[in-house]
Amino acid sequence: GPKVLQIPSHQIIDMGQMVTLNCDPVSNHLYFYWYKQILGQQMEFLVNFYNGKVMEKSKLFKDQFSVERPDGSYFTLKIQPTALEDSAVYFCASSSGQYQNTLYFGAGTRLSVL
Amino acid sequence: GEQVEQLPSSLIVQEGASVLINCSYTDSASVYFPWYKQEPGKRLQFIIDIRSNMERKQTQRLTLLFDKKTKHLSLHITATQPGDSAIYFCSASINSNNRIFFGDGTQLVVKP
Numbered sequence: 001g002p003k004v005l006q007i008p009s010h011q012i013i014d015m016g017q018m019v020t021l022n023c024d025p026v027s028n029h030l031y032f033y034w035y036k037q038i039l040g041q042q043m044e045f046l047v048n049f050y051n052g053k054v055m056e057k058s059k060l061f062k063d064q065f066s067v068e069r070p071d072g073s074y075f076t077l078k079i080q081p082t083a084l085e086d087s088a089v090y091f092c093a094s095s096s097g098q099y100q101n102t103l104y105f106g107a108g109t110r111l112s113v114l
Numbered sequence: 115g116e117q118v119e120q121l122p123s124s125l126i127v128q129e130g131a132s133v134l135i136n137c138s139y140t141d142s143a144s145v146y147f148p149w150y151k152q153e154p155g156k157r158l159q160f161i162i163d164i165r166s167n168m169e170r171k172q173t174q175r176l177t178l179l180f181d182k183k184t185k186h187l188s189l190h191i192t193a194t195q196p197g198d199s200a201i202y203f204c205s206a207s208i209n210s211n212n213r214i215f216f217g218d219g220t221q222l223v224v225k226p
Contacts, residue, residue, distance in 0.1 A: 004157070035216075043203070043216045056213055091158065102148060103214065105158035 002026040006092050006106035007074075014114050018080035021109045023092030025075055032075045033093040033103065034067065036060060043091065049075065050098065079111075087113045116141040120204050120217035128225050131194055135220045137187040137204030144206040147180065147187055148214065153200045161202075162189070194224045 005024040013019050025032055034046040047057040049067050064083070069075040075094075079086055089108040095101040117140045125133055139147075148163040164171045164180045164187070171178045177190040187204060204217040 042218050045213050045215070048213060058213075093158075099146075102160045102163065103158075104160070105150070107155075107157040 002029075002104050004092055004094055004104050004106035006090075006109050008109060009107065010110045010112070012112045012114065013082060015084055016081045018078065019082055019111060021077040021079075021090050021092075021111070022074040023076065023094075023106055025092070025094030026096075026104050029094035029096050029104070031095045031098055031101070032067075032069065033095075034077050035091040035093065035105075036088045037091065037108075038088045046077075046090075082111075082113045084113050087111055116144055116206055116208070116215040118204055118206050118215050118217040120202075120220050122220060123218065124221040124223070126223045126225065127194055129195060131224075132190065132192045133194060133222060135189045135191075135202055135204070135222075137189070137217055139185050139187075139206045139215075141206070141208065142185065143208040144185075144215075146207045147178075148205050148207075149178065149189055150203045150205065150216075151200045152203065152219070158203065191222075194222075196224050196226050198222060199224050 007022045032049045035043050037043040045058050046061045048055045066078045089110045091108045092106040093103040095103050119138050121136045145166040149161050150158040151161045152158045162176050162178050164178050175192045179188045201219040201221050203219045205214045207214045
């Protein structure tokens with residue numbers, strides 16, 4: 001089936017550094033999402049994005065977080081600066097429509113902030 | 115906000131057995147309930163969904179039941195196989211967006 005690719009699969013950085021997580025969504029999808037899962041905890045919604053804009057974000061989407069998809073390239077999640085509590089697996093997803101549509105997930109990027 | 119709970123947290127069964135995973139949610143505005151499966155080291159994979167205007171949906175070995183009054187869902191998997199071993203996630207979303215709330219997951223292990 002359709003696949004969402006996430007690059008890299010694992011990223012290790014020092015606290016305070018900037019990190020960019022990349023997502024290559026399904027080619028004809030228009031809606032994009034980031035979810036965060038801390039080890040042993042629930043997967044939680046961060047943000048969704050459509051037509052170049054953030055549509056909705058949760059309280060987990062701190063001011064240090066930003067998303068963009070310049071010119072139809074990767075959908076990115078940037079964290080600047082990173083904090084220890086940002087260590088988690090970040091899952092990207094995409095869907096073709098906005099309401100009640102199946103989300104297709106990437107395999108996740110494990111971010112370790114030291 | 116919406117809270118989704120799943121029980122049990124883990125299940126270990128012999129190949130061929132049937133299993134039942136229960137899920138409950140709190141927000142009566144939730145209308146769409148997709149389920150996902152995550153095999154070790156792999157991505158979440160959509161397996162089945164149900165909308166709040168339905169009571170039952172079945173695909174192959176999966177049957178999903180929905181009770182709007184009690185805000186409860188149950189996923190029934192028949193004739194389990196070792197390849198069914200994964201974490202199963204219940205989720206819920208309201209109509210105005212595609213923001214999905216996930217349960218904690220149920221880890222299913224099917225022994226050959």
